[in-house]
Amino acid sequence: MTLNSKIPAGPIEKKWEDYKGHVKLVNPANKRKLEIIIVGTGLAGASAAASLGELGYKVKTFCFQDSPRRAHSIAAQGGINAAKNYQNDGDSVYRLFYDTIKGGDYRAREGNVHRLAEVSTNIIDQCVAQGVPFAREYGGLLSNRSFGGTQVQRTFYAAGQTGQQLLLGAYSALERQIALGNVTQYSRHEMLDVVTIDGKARGIIAKNLVTGELERHFGHAVLLCTGGYGNVFYLSTNAMGSNVTAAWKAHKKGAFFGNPCFTQIHPTCIPVSGDHQSKLTLMSESLRNDGRIWVPKKQGDTRKPNEIPEEERDYYLERRYPAFGNLVPRDVASRAAKERCDAGFGVGASKMAVYLDYADAIQRYGKIEVGKQGLDNVSKEKIIELGKAVVKEKYGNLLDMYSKITGENPYEVPMRIYPAVHYTMGGLWVDYELMTSVPGLYALGEANFSDHGANRLGASALMQGLADGYFVIPYTIGNYLADEIAVKPIPTDSPEFLAAEKATADRINTLMNIKGTKSVESFHKRLGKIMWDKCGMARNAEGLKEAITEIQALKKEFWSDVKIPGDINSFNPELDKAGRVADFIELGELMCKDALDRNESCGGHFREESQTEEGEALRDDEHYKYVAAWEFKGESDWQLNKEELIYENIKIAARSYK
Amino acid sequence: MAKEAFFTSSIGRKLLVGLTGLFLISFLVVHVGINSTILINDNGETFNTAAYFMSHNWVIRVMEIGLLAGLLIHIAMTLKLYFDNKAKRPVAYAVIDGKANSKWYSRSMALLGTLLLIFLVLHMSDFWLHTKKAVYITHENENPFEEVKEAMTKWYILIPYLLGFFSLGFHLLHGFPSAFQTLGLNHKKYTPMINAAGTAFSVVVPGLFGAIALALYFGLVK
């Protein structure tokens, strides 16, 4: 099957404008008759629901949490990029576009990314108008900071809680539409299937998680804003409930899955402390603005960090990448940390960690404060005290979190960090209009594959989620719905709805009736271990083949030996988790298949077979300059469709941060 | 919001409690001021003059009605809030570690208020009714100082009074700053001052009342 990405013709900076100028419109009277289902209420879902509600569509939103405000976008810490150039440091739409394409290691679509860069500025305006309290300077204007992979300051932030503030902004806009009656919210509801009629998405089957009842909901279009699938690794920075189920059901109903193996491993997370670990916690990339990363120069050094003199420390990022130093992109920083630990230079009890040190920053800021306050004859201790106060002001909440989790004081002792699964660039394949390969079925935000190529730059996930929801889908959905105005709401007792509901109910019954011996959690852990060991930061053909066999065996075991307590018709989190883990197992197999197929290294996907002499990722543009869009054919059976990537504006080159 | 809704809203009711509370506090200032004249130790001359003025001046008479109204509103509103609030947690916690997050007296305002009310009834029947009877019915010559002295030398009157002052102190310790908070007066610079003033007031006023009573009991004032 040939994939049509529907990128508009014309010069890159005109594509979106031209598209908007010619796209079909739906008049206000017809909008009232059109129903839209939105699954997920994170940045993408909430912003889409609010915007579409404002336009006059009849919207239903679903989330599995107890409130739309809990979606995991809330946990994003560092910031959101926008090409505002408020700092007068040479930023522009083109530069954000370029940085994103390069950061993604030339595996993203030019058209989509340029549009993202264009609307980035509107997002900041919109959020400020909603009352999002971004950080400001004393003059009352917005403040910016730097993030990895860029050389300008274009990141807007609200302390270490930017995601929270942006989500609460979108949530408040959504709640306003609920109050106005334009949106109906279904909390503690999980989507368990997409209903397709005559090849078009026409609704969903959702489970009321409190009562266990299945519900049928009709929509002229269905939007999946359900986030990423990092939890396939069991341990990740995702929320406990983050899952692939909605996207996976869509995939099985015909939506192609794009680049499933593209996973972002975030370099600065708090290391695993034991087998009990249930999730990993990210320490914002913003910490790399001021923190320095190092390991001892001596292998297996057991001294305490503060006892290791300066000349025996290896600031390996500054050594290897002098131009970007500690602010290299995430994939590069993560691999460098893994390389040091694998070579025996790791620190901490597990030896699987590196130091993130604030001692220099404390000194530097302390001296600046001395100058600012005009102090004389200042003692060393006073400088440190002043410096700590500045660091606390800038990063206090992050450092507090570190100290709660580890019991260590990061103002005194360097933090221990290690990479962890954080984000998935892969996702449902969508065209320029964010429509999947199923007509009427859309994917927004992290749930789609579209904008970040093989590696996402920091502070760009928030940008993409909000761009899709506020500024892209309100236009592109009209192009589809304009032809649907004659379609009357389809009764949810039509055969297609009933069949989908029955299939869902049957699957739940099957799960409950296995009555095996092993907990859902134990399967999830085992899947995670296979994925992390063989499809994690470094991958090779042999390991991936083994992983596929192991996952298939695990799947078999799951479906014959899983033990799910409780009843179907009650609040049963174990049952809900079982459904999600079953889907993760299937996804895991596809990820390994995709990783095996892509015999090159790019971005977060590092194939050991494909690296330079210095151990940098080696792309193979001749053979792999495409989006892998996998089509589900049957159990463990997928067909690969390729969307060639065309670079007309950016000259592709080896990605260098040296 | 409709006019009537303000006083049925939770914040409106609280505002009434706070305002009447501050009004009652202002009365306390007058009361403690007059009582303190007993400490002049002039055989109750100044005190009696002041008391005469208070019981015969018509402006004070009008204010007395206002005071009673304030007191009744304060009581009615707090009782209403107390029972309403109690109903907001139908199932109680098995364990509550209240001291971890608040002061006992701030959680016991209803109890302290009830103790105060009981004290007030005693107090009124001891002096206020008596005075009214003297002024309006029997037209006897009054000597409030002697009445007070007589009462305070009896231990079974003194002790309930001291308990009353104790309740008053803790009721004020929370009530004073709380009234300002309810009025929305919270400011980085001024709130610490208000709180300090509140603490001082809660110690000084009941302390003076108590000191006078004890001075009379031990015969330090004649």
Next chain:
Amino acid sequence: MEHYNMNLNLKVWRQKNKNDKGSLVDYKVSGISSEMSFLEMIDVLNEKLVADGKDEPIAFDHDCREGICGMCSMYINGRPHGPWAGTTTCQLHMRAFKDGDTIVIEPWRAKAFPVIKDLVVDRTAFDRIIQAGGYISVNTGNAVDANAIPIPKDDADKAFAAAACIGCGACVAACKNASAMLFVSAKVSQLALLPQGKPEAQKRVLDMVAQMDKEGFGSCTNTGACEAECPKEISLENIARLNREFTSASIMSEE
């Protein structure tokens, strides 16, 4: 920091559904590491319950496990989110306890937060309060340039501090009156402090307070328990601001 293992006696509230009466049930857990988070300790117990097959695992709300989503909500030894100040249940670590401790775990208790199952309560009342006015009415695309209105840093910082509320409901759980004033005041303050929020400030505060009362939350008696237990340390100053906004709006409103 020294790691240690501990055995604990737990008393956990079990309630099958909203109509069930419910009771505290005793459980023992052993080999709990001081490095675990409180919820990981519950995970251990739940795995044990699944393996034993007698009781269903304990239902509890949780999601991000990094202290920001506001989903986790356990009343631990008489305090919402347990003994650590400024900390959610998920960020509470077992270092806070020692071998042999008894830990009593209850759900948030308030008329406005009915129990759904075990430790899970229904907090949709908070959503409805936000629906009553916790927003600025600006449609997508209506915004002026973000730097068009300078906002004093102090105001922006205060608005942020109020906006840091995670909507977990610990304030309600801690308050002896089950009052939601801290939650409501945080949103009212955030928007009242910003110029963008001014046009609707009057209507917002009146409507949100009316909804708060309607949902069945108690009134504020200024004990300060909410501020002391708030995992995001939202200040009581916000409640004063809410009182101020409400009173002046009531006086100024023309209805």
